[in-house]
Amino acid sequence: MRILHLLNHTEQSNGHVHAAVDLACEQSRLGHAVAVASGGGDFDKLLAHHGVETFAIDHRRQMIPLLKSSWALRRLVRTWRADIVHAHMMTSAVLAWPTCRLAGVPLITTVHNAFEKSAVLMGLGTRVIAVSAAVGASMRQRGIPAARLRIILNGTIGAARFAQRDLATVALASPSILFVGGLHPRKGLTDLFTAFDLVHRRHPAARLHIVGDGPFADSYRANVAELPCREAVRFEGSQRDPFSWMRGADIFVLPSHADPAPLVLSEAREAGCAVVATEVDGIPELLEAGKAGILVPARDPEALAAALSGLVADTRAIKHWREQSQNRIDHLKITRVVRETLDVYDGAIKQCGRKVAPVLPHLG
Numbered sequence: 061m062r063i064l065h066l067l068n069h070t071e072q073s074n075g076h077v078h079a080a081v082d083l084a085c086e087q088s089r090l091g092h093a094v095a096v097a098s099g100g101g102d103f104d105k106l107l108a109h110h111g112v113e114t115f116a117i118d119h120r121r122q123m124i125p126l127l128k129s130s131w132a133l134r135r136l137v138r139t140w141r142a143d144i145v146h147a148h149m150m151t152s153a154v155l156a157w158p159t160c161r162l163a164g165v166p167l168i169t170t171v172h173n174a175f176e177k178s179a180v181l182m183g184l185g186t187r188v189i190a191v192s193a194a195v196g197a198s199m200r201q202r203g204i205p206a207a208r209l210r211i212i213l214n215g216t217i218g219a220a221r222f223a224q225r226d227l228a229t230v231a232l233a234s235p236s237i238l239f240v241g242g243l244h245p246r247k248g249l250t251d252l253f254t255a256f257d258l259v260h261r262r263h264p265a266a267r268l269h270i271v272g273d274g275p276f277a278d279s280y281r282a283n284v285a286e287l288p289c290r291e292a293v294r295f296e297g298s299q300r301d302p303f304s305w306m307r308g309a310d311i312f313v314l315p316s317h318a319d320p321a322p323l324v325l326s327e328a329r330e331a332g333c334a335v336v337a338t339e340v341d342g343i344p345e346l347l348e349a350g351k352a353g354i355l356v357p358a359r360d361p362e363a364l365a366a367a368l369s370g371l372v373a374d375t376r377a378i379k380h381w382r383e384q385s386q387n388r389i390d391h392l393k394i395t396r397v398v399r400e401t402l403d404v405y406d407g408a409i410k411q412c413g414r415k416v417a418p419v420l421p422h423l424g
Contacts, residue, residue, distance in 0.1 A: 061092045061093070061143050061144065061402075061405065061416045062092070062093045062094075062095075062140065062141055062142050062143045062144070062416070063084075063087055063092055063093070063094045063095070063142070063143065063144050063146060063405070064094075064095050064096075064097060064136070064137065064140060064142040064144065064145045064146065065080050065083070065084050065094070065095070065096045065097070065098075065146045065148065066096075066097050066098070066117065066133070066145060066146065066147045066148065066152040066155065066156055067080050067096070067098045067119075067147070067148040067149055067152055068098060068099055068119040068148075068149050068151060068152065069098050069099040069100060069101045069119070070096065070098050070099075070100060070101035070102060070103040070104055070107070070114075071101035071102050071103075072101070072102045072103065072300075073242075073273075073298065075172060075322065075323050076148050076149060076170075076172035076173070077101070077103065077148075078216065078219075078221065078323055079148070079170070079172065079191070079214060079216070079323060080096070080146075080148045080170075081096075081103045081106065081107065081219075081220075081221060082216055082219035082220065082221060082394050082397070083146075083394070083397065083398060083401060084096055084107060084110075084112045085106070085107065085110040085112060085219070085220035085221075086219065086220065086394050086395065086397075086398045087398055087401075087402070088110050088111040088112050089110065089111075089220070090398065094111070094112045094113070095112060095113040095114065095115060095140060095142075096112055096113070096114050096115070097114075097115040097116070097117040097133065097136060098114070098115075098116075098117060098119065099116070099117070099118060099119050099120075100114070100116055103221075106220065106221065110220050113140075115136055115140075117129050117132055117133055117136070117155070118132075119149075119151045119152065119155070121151060126151075126155065129155055130155055130158070130159070133155055133156065133159050134159045134162070134163075137159050137160070137163050137165060138163065142165055143165070143166075143405075143409060143414065143416045144165065144166055144168060144405045144408070144409065145159070145160050145165055145166070145167050145168070146167075146168040146169075146170070146405075147167060147168070147169045147170070147182075147185070148169075148170050148172065149172070150176070150178040150179065150181045150182065153167070153169045153181055153182050153184050153185065154181060154184070156184075157184040160186075164412060164414070165412070165414075166186040166187070166405070166408035166409055166411070166412050166414070167184065167185045167186050168185055168186065168187050168188075168189060168404060168405065168408060169182040169183075169184060169185030169187075169188050169189065170182070170188075170189040170190075170191065171188060171189065171190050171191065171195050171199055171320070172191055172320060172321075173320060174190070174194075174195040174198040174199065174320050174341070175246070175318045175320070175341075179198075179199070179202070180199075180202045180203070180204075182199070182204075183199070183202070183203070183204040183208075185208070186208070186408045186411065186412065187208055187209075187210055187404050187407065187408045188204055188208050188209050188210070189209075189210050189211075189212050189401070189404060190209060190210070190211050190212070191212065191213065191214045191320050191321040191342060192211065192213055192214070192320055192321040192341065192342025192345050192346075193211050193213075193342070193345060194320070194321075194340075194341045194342045194344075194345070195211075195320045195321065195341065195342060196209050196211045210400075210404045212397060212400045212401060212404070213321060213342070213345055213346070213391070213392075213397075214321040214322075214323055214326065214342070214346070214392075214397070215326055215391065215392035215393055215394060215396055215397045216323045216326045216327065216392065216394055217326055217330050217389070217390075217392050217393045217394065218393045218394045218395060219394045222301075222303070225301060225303060226301065226304060227304075227307070228304050228307075229304055229307040229308045230304045230305045230307070230308040231308055232267070232269060232305070232308040232309055232310075233265075233267060234265075234310050235263065235265060235266050235267070235310050235311070235371075235372040235378075236266075236267050236269060236308070236309045236310045236311070237256065237259075237266065237267065237268045237269070237309070237310070237311045237312075237313055237368060237372075238268075238269045238271065238305055238306060238309035238311065238312050238313065238333070239252060239268070239269070239270050239271065239272070239312075239313050239314070239315075240271045240272055240302040240305065240306065240312070240324050240327075240328070241271075241272050241314065241316075241322070241324060242272055242273070242274040243270070243272055243273055243274030243275070243276050243277045243280055244274050244275065244276060245276065245317070246316065246317055246318050246319070247314075247315065247316050247317070247319075248315035248316050248317045248338065248358065248359070249270075249276075249280055249315065250280075250283060251315045251358075251359060251360070251361045251364060252268075252313060252315045252361075252364065253280070253283055253284055253287060253289075253293070254361035254365075255315070255361040255362070255364035255365035255368060256268045256289055256292075256293065256365070256368070257287045257288060257289045258361070258362070258365035258369070259289075259365050259368045259369050259372060260288070260289035260292050261288070261289075262369055262372075262373075263369065263372045263373065264292075266292060266368075266372050267292050267293075267294065268289075268292060268293045268294070269294050269296055269305065269309070270293065270294065270295045270296060271296045271297070271298070271299050271302045271305050272297075272298060272302075273297060273298040277295070280295075281295055302324075302327070303327055303330075303331055306327060306328050306331035306333055307331045307332070309331075309333055310333070310334060310371070310372075310378050311333060311334045311335075311336060311368065311371050311372070311378065312325075312328035312331075312333035312334070312335050312336070313335075313336045313337070313364075313368065314328075314335070314336075314337040314338065314343065315337070315338055315358070315364055316337070316338050316340055316341075316343065316358065317338070317340065317358050317359060318340060318341055319338075319340060319341050319342065319343055320341050320342050321341070321342035321343075321345070321346060322342070322343065322346070325337065325343065325346040325347065325353075326346065326392040328385070329346075329347075329352060329353070329385040329386070329389055329392065330389065330392070332382050332385060332386070333382065333385060334353075334354075334371055334377075334378045334380075334381035334382050334384075334385065335347060335352065335353030335354065335381065335385055336353065336354045336356065336364070336367045336368060336371070337353055337354075337355060337356075338355070338356055338357065338358040338364075339355040339356065339357060339358065340358045343355070346392070348387050348388055351384060351387045351388075352384055352385050352386075352387040352388070352389070353381065353384070353385060354367050354371075354381065
């Protein structure tokens with residue numbers, strides 16, 4: 061099968077990019093011809109190393125660049141002979157839809173960020189993939205027919221991005237609590253700071269490490285500077301691979317207000333952390349409805365503090381939830397995500413009455 065992925069860029073530190081890159085590399089490993097058309101970025105070398113072709117398609121939301129990109133994409137789909145076009149963001153879907161209609165090529169769209177109003181445009185796809193059941197429900201409420209929706213829960217374990225991963229462990233003094241993610245209000249960091257202040261009053265030895273960066277970094281530092289727990293909170297900045305921090309942490313915390321299916325939970329579970337996260341969007345699905353991690357209500361610092369304190373106060377509880385994090389962890393492997401995605405492609409191709417060449421074994 062000849063699969064063309066379309067996304068805004070291939071820069072690191074962006075969940076939908078990571079998911080698309082993981083998918084493309086694994087599909088190539090299985091023997092499919094795979095290409096990524098985007099604005100380019102950090103992952104282009106990794107893609108090339110894994111046999112994925114890359115093409116430049118400008119995704120800037122300006123009239124002239126988009127018109128040029130539309131023509132360039134039309135040529136690419138024709139000359140590269142794509143069997144499937146898979147768009148991962150709204151701009152990509154809008155660019156691809158007319159080209160796919162004219163060429164008779166199925167368009168697959170993946171809804172990574174259902175909280176954005178523009179996500180409804182992902183309904184342009186022949187098939188629409190939702191990265192969690194919660195995202196699927198949201199898209200149905202927006203008028204996307206259930207017949208075109210498919211649920212494929214995010215998973216990243218075993219992805220090519222981690223093939224050369226350094227398995228070192230960052231030494232963190234216990235009891236340690238770790239957050240990894242973008243410093244953005246959607247991630248619920250102000251709730252976490254309030255909750256940790258309560259935890260720290262009861263357990264002064266506790267430490268909170270914040271790994272990540274974002275537009276609100278300075279305001280969050282200022283926020284923490286006003287709290288009694290300020291000396292126990294460490295802003296560690298952006299890290300190329302936070303997995304070594306996860307391996308060193310006792311507890312991983314994700315206090316999100318909205319999070320369709322955060323890949324970081326897959327990594328935290330793989331690292332063996334005890335996990336505490338909010339019960340929103342796709343988070344319960346990634347934590348096996350509370351069997352693989354503790355779920356708390358969103359926007360409730362007191363409930364978050366109670367869950368964290370219960371772990372900090374009892375090493376046996378941490379050990380128990382570390383073990384629980386491995387509950388059905390194989391379900392989060394990239395091999396399962398790819399298998400289910402290829403099934404979606406097959407269904408869309410059959411609907412369009414197309415035929416594709418059989419997949420040859422990958423000899424690389």
